[in-house]
Amino acid sequence: MTRLRTFYVLVATQIFSLIGSRMTGIAVGFKVFDDTGNTAPLLIAAFFAELPGMVGGTFTGLLADRWDRRYVIMLGDAGQAAGTLLLLVTFVTGTFELWHLYVAMLVQGVFGTIQGPASSAAITMLVPDALRDRANGLNEMGFPLAGVVAPVFAGLLYSVVGVSGVIAFDLLTFVTAVAVVARLHIPRPDRSAESDDLGGSFWREMLGGWRYLLSRRALLVAVIYIAFIDFVINGPLELALPYTVSVTGSESTAGMLLGAMSFGALAGAGTIALVGSVRQRMRIILAGYVALGGVFLLLGVVRHPVLLGAALFLVLFPLPLNGALFSSVLQAKTPPDLQGRVFAVTGQMFMLMTPFSFLITGALVDDVLTPAVSRPAWDAVAPLVGRGEGAGMGLLLIGAGLLILAATALVLVYAPVRRLETDLPDYVGAAAAAGSIEAVEVPAV
Known part of the structure; x- marks a missing residue:
């Protein structure tokens, strides 16, 4: 088996596991909402799942660089399986309480944070640079694919075997992933001069990712820019359900429109996977964010369900595409070790402001924009968003689009980011390793 085939097996097993996890999330959501009638427990659970990534990424990145990445990926799957097993035991024994869910989500968040950097870094050792865009595109397809597939299977299984049956299936996906990865071989990178320069004490090594970015200003600015875009869009994207219900007045129509969002993300990741290799990645990334800003403007003003569906499809299309391309940029510019x-530091930066985006968005919509609709000052924006249901949320979406366009304009003016790929050389050792990939054999699965 070549290294490239190892990558395909690894991605397939991780997507299978992700589908199981999404199914559990949906089934537990059904159960908790049926029992409590409240959405707050699910939001709190989501917070606990994201908390480790916000605060612990710097440490987990060191594990990915110092340990065998195959073992780190297996540890991530096994740890998340432990959280799933905890939930299964509580439901089977009839002792489930909400705090069990919070603990399980925290455990899964910890081990997911451990696994993420190792999975991203492993791609460099398995896929040559010429195919890395395609590989990252396939990797990005996992989340939207699970978003399309998981609700269907979760709904079917939940009606037949209940929440315990769905969780048992999720546990099976984790066991399968660990068993498959255990038989793969992911080469360990050679020690680089850059890593030696950033080494020394435990703390110096742990902060190596931050120090590496700080010494490469254009790359750091690019990361901060993408983190800002994530902050701007995370809250507004969470408004998709209430916004579509408010505008269309139909839960069934809103459900179909949300499906269009998932297909948009799947199509964006699929596009880069099909294209395979892209030149001038940063320019495409910046163009993608310009398009994203324009789509947010469109999303804030359209009201017809067909136009809403098109806008929702397009709003998620560039995100996995840009994510895949920026992963390729980081893989090309960073020593494998x-x-x-x-990747841990960039992931931490991308996640760090997410809770604040949710809080600010909720406060703006509930306390400022929605009450303002009935006031005379609203006349200034009524030609754009009207005065009907969802008008306040529509204005927020327009504001998000303008912020995206303004931030992108500033980055476009900053030439070092535009020229990042040409001015910052690729890591030579990675390119040399890529050239010999196909000649390396690994144990068959």
């Missing part, structure tokens, strides 16, 4: 820490 530093990539765990760099």
